[in-house]
Amino acid sequence: MNRVMVIGVSAGVGKSTFARALGKLTKIGVTHLDRLYWKSGWVEAPAEEFSSAQREIVKRDQWIIEGNYTSTIDIREPHADTVIYLELPLRVCLYRVVKRRIQYHGKTREDLTEGCPEKIDWAFIKFILTTYGRRKRKMLERMQRYANEGKTVHYLKSSAQIQGFLSTFSKGEVR
Template sequence: MNKIMVIGVSSGAGKSTFARQLGEVTGIEVTHLDRLYWKPNWVEASLEEFSADQQLVVQNDQWIIEGNYSGTFPIREPHADTVIYLELPLRVCLYRVLKRRVQFHGKTRDDVGEGCKEKIDKAFLKFIVSTYGARKKKMTERMQRYAQEGKTVHYLKTPTQIEGFLGTYNKNT
């Protein structure tokens, strides 16, 4: 487990927190895609810049890259030896998104770009709700393909499974 993609069904699945914890127990540097994508004040990076930044990271001997951004999966997929997929229920994802909004009100989280103060709007919540089912189906198919390609795939669906994975890995190091 040297080149690890941490992806999830939705915002609020726990990708950033999980990746940070995995980085702590493995000593592998974590790259949060939101930090590469979002420039100060929620300005989007160009596709060229975003892609180039990822191309640099995947050349390293070890990495944990956290985030979906499915349009750039082809940059990470060929290099990853391990994929960890978090699929928590929609209600849990929504709760966590709302909790994060309150917890980081007026602040910038360390997993997003500088100057990107936490925000939420109806469109974002609607996006999460309206695309959850389709993304869940597509991600399940993607995990099956990764397994067929010989990647190690971990499919974690509950907080207990997530904690258990980290605990087991921590004991094995």
């Protein structure tokens, strides 16, 4: 496990938190795609800049890249040897999105660019609600394809599975 994609079914599933923990346990550097995509003030990075940054990262021998951004996933896919997919229930994802909005009110999370204070709006909630089911189906197909391509795939569907996976590293087991 040297080049790891951490993806998930939805915002709030825990991709950033998981990737940070995995990075600490494995000593592999973590890149949060939100930090590359969003510039201060919630301004989107130009598409070529966002893509170019990813092309540079995947040249490294080791990396953990966290985030879905399926419009550029083709940059990461061929280089990844491991894919970790997080899928928690919709209600958990929504709860976590609201919780982090309260927790980080007026502050910027560490997985975002400075100057992007936590926010939530109806459009974001609606996006989560209306895309969850479709994304779940598409991600399952994607995970099956990755496995067929010979990538190591970890499909973690509960908080217990996520914690169990991380605990294997703290016990010294190698995956």
